[in-house]
Amino acid sequence: MRKLLLSALLAGLIARTAQAADLGLNIEIPRLDVAEYHRPYVAIWLENADQSVAADLAVWYDVAKKNNEGAEWLKDMRQWWRRSGRNQQFPVDGVSGATRPAGKHELAFAGGAKPLADLKPGRYAVVVEAAREVGGRELVRVPFDWPPSKAEHLSARGEHELGAIAVTLKP
Amino acid sequence: MKNAVRFAAALALSLPAAVHAHDVWLVPSSTVLSGAGNWITVDAAVGNDKFYFNHAPLRLDNLAIQAPDGQPAQAENVNRGKLRSTFDLQLGETGTYRIAVVNDGVFARWKQDGQPKRYFGKAEGLAAAVPAQAQELEVSQSLGRVETFATAGKPSAVKPAGKGLELAPVTHPNDLYAGEAATFQMLLDGKPAAGLAMTIVPGGSRYRDKVGEIEVQTDKDGKFQVTWPQPGLYWVEARAEDDKTSVPQAAKRRLSYVATLEVLQP
Numbered sequence: 001m002r003k004l005l006l007s008a009l010l011a012g013l014i015a016r017t018a019q020a021a022d023l024g025l026n027i028e029i030p031r032l033d034v035a036e037y038h039r040p041y042v043a044i045w046l047e048n049a050d051q052s053v054a055a056d057l058a059v060w061y062d063v064a065k066k067n068n069e070g071a072e073w074l075k076d077m078r079q080w081w082r083r084s085g086r087n088q089q090f091p092v093d094g095v096s097g098a099t100r101p102a103g104k105h106e107l108a109f110a111g112g113a114k115p116l117a118d119l120k121p122g123r124y125a126v127v128v129e130a131a132r133e134v135g136g137r138e139l140v141r142v143p144f145d146w147p148p149s150k151a152e153h154l155s156a157r158g159e160h161e162l163g164a165i166a167v168t169l170k171p
Numbered sequence: 172m173k174n175a176v177r178f179a180a181a182l183a184l185s186l187p188a189a190v191h192a193h194d195v196w197l198v199p200s201s202t203v204l205s206g207a208g209n210w211i212t213v214d215a216a217v218g219n220d221k222f223y224f225n226h227a228p229l230r231l232d233n234l235a236i237q238a239p240d241g242q243p244a245q246a247e248n249v250n251r252g253k254l255r256s257t258f259d260l261q262l263g264e265t266g267t268y269r270i271a272v273v274n275d276g277v278f279a280r281w282k283q284d285g286q287p288k289r290y291f292g293k294a295e296g297l298a299a300a301v302p303a304q305a306q307e308l309e310v311s312q313s314l315g316r317v318e319t320f321a322t323a324g325k326p327s328a329v330k331p332a333g334k335g336l337e338l339a340p341v342t343h344p345n346d347l348y349a350g351e352a353a354t355f356q357m358l359l360d361g362k363p364a365a366g367l368a369m370t371i372v373p374g375g376s377r378y379r380d381k382v383g384e385i386e387v388q389t390d391k392d393g394k395f396q397v398t399w400p401q402p403g404l405y406w407v408e409a410r411a412e413d414d415k416t417s418v419p420q421a422a423k424r425r426l427s428y429v430a431t432l433e434v435l436q437p
Contacts (some may be wrong), residue, residue: 072206078435081205082346086325088203 021111021147022170025057027128028163030134031102039099040132040161041073043080046106046115047125047141053084054124055115056095058107063096076131079139104164111147117147130161142167174428193217195429196227196406197270197319199293201434202345204323209262211321213246213270216255221406222374222431224254229317231256235273239266239327266327267345271318273335277418278313278425281305310420315427320344336411336428341394346429348437349402356394359426363393367409371397374404393418399434407432 027056029040041061059080062070071090075081090096109116124146131137138161142154148169155166198214218226228251238244246258262268271361277297279290283305290300302307314335322345331339331436338344342353357364371385387395399405416424 028433068207070206072204072209075203075205078203079437081203082348082435085205086322 004167012147016136021093021112021116023116023126024111024166024170025107025109025126025166026164026166026168027107028048028104028158028165029100029102029130030158030161030163034135038133038135039101040130040135041099042128042130043077044126044128045080045084046119047083051121053057053080054119056084056092056096057109057115057126059090059092059095060097061090063098065075065092073131073133076137077129078131078137080129099169103111116146121146126165126167128162128165130158132161136161138162140165144169147171152163191220193226194221194406194408194424195272195315195317196221197229197272197317197431198222198404199270199319199431199433200208202319204262204321204437207265207323208261209323210259210261212257213319214257214260215253215272215317220376221372222404223377226254228252228254228256229272229425231258231272233272233274234258235271236260237269237271237330239268239361241330244268255338257348260321262321262323265324267320267329267343268323269318269320269329271316273317273332274313274315275335276313277310277421279308279310279420281308294421297420298419308420309422310418311420311423311425312416312421313425314428315429317429319431331358331361333358335360336364336367336426338407338428338430344432347399347432347434349399349434350437352396352398354394354396355407356392357389357428358393359411359413360415363389363391364409364411365389365393367393367395367411369395370406370408372406372408373401374406402434402436405432406430 043059044057047077048054061074125131125141125143127141129139138158140156140158140162142156142165144154144167148171152169157164195217200212207359215229215231216224217229231249234246236246246260249258260424276292277294279297279301281288315333316337320412324343326343329340331337339358341356357367367389369387373383376382385397389395401402410427411426413424
């Protein structure tokens with residue numbers, strides 16, 4: 001939480017200079033009581049109203065496997081693969097990252113920096129898609145307006161592969 | 172037995188609906204892949220129940236795989252079982268692989284001393300197979316394409332072969348999703364095939380009561396549209412007949428096309 005405050009504060013500073021808003025995310029990977037657990041692959045992106053991808057925010061997968069073998073299952077995040085993943089070479093700088101354990105994960109994006117700096121005013125959604133080996137797949141969408149006119153806290157919840165998804169907007 | 176299977180496949184590939192024999196198809200293990208250099212395995216069979224192996228294997232003599240760059244790709248571990256043929260294919264390049272069995276041959280039947288005789292094979296073998304005293308000789312050319320598509324990474328353009336009946340993507344064949352409409356164009360020798368009857372059959376018939384065919388006709392531009400009712404494999408078929416033979420003895424040319432398409436859950 002402190003980290004979020006700090007990043008929000010920092011982001012706020014940047015925002016003031018760049019005259020842009022900030023976006024914070026809190027993504028929960030649920031703790032699952034299963035015999036064989038693998039951390040899920042997770043893709044997080046900004047979606048345009050027509051479901052095309054405005055920007056990838058993060059892709060968590062087995063980045064450290066030799067010969068980039070972890071990329072073999074990127075297609076299991078099938079919506080993201082269709083909309084964005086298949087058009088790219090992996091790993092992608094600033095987007096690719098290692099898989100995360102169960103728990104809450106915070107991400108902060110400053111309005112003055114890419115990709116938010118390029119975002120035209122309009123209706124978007126934060127989309128989070130998770131796919132787990134020997135497990136299921138789930139996609140959660142949180143729509144929002146950009147830029148925000150006031151501070152907003154939006155949330156949604158997954159049912160099996162994702163927990164609470166929170167989106168914090170600061171003008 | 173070998174001949175019977177061959178004949179069944181030949182019939183399936185060559186004869187129009189009136190003498191409808193068994194259908195043919197390919198079943199790819201995956202159609203949408205990520206990562207580099209992954210393998211798929213493909214089953215090929217002859218039978219009525221789409222994607223269930225319960226009749227005969229499809230011959231792979233005329234297997235023709237086109238890599239994304241247009242060059243031929245080589246299948247490995249080609250095997251013929253009792254009920255299906257199989258082969259493996261490595262998707263070494265990014266893009267779309269067109270995996271096809273293209274049969275171009277002649278079908279002849281005649282009577283010799285009152286006995287019915289037949290020949291199915293390459294046109295070059297016709298003269299040697301048919302005796303001079305053959306009676307009631309009927310020869311037709313048959314040109315059939317049975318295919319499927321698999322894509323590693325970003326889908327790439329599928330270039331028409333320009334020969335026989337074939338499907339040309341408007342919607343990419345590896346970009347199909349349940350509930351969405353897809354458009355394709357049917358070509359005959361590279362030109363739009365208007366008014367062609369398309370039969371589309373979803374897989375999984377064992378677990379439902381109805382076959383569930385979707386019947387559509389191509390429009391004046393040879394195009395047709397289908398909205399996929401559910402995810403899964405679909406068998407897409409068309410047949411035609413004309414007199415544009417390239418074999419002098421043949422009066423008719425019979426054309427057939429079959430594609431196996433995978434529709435994903437959005």
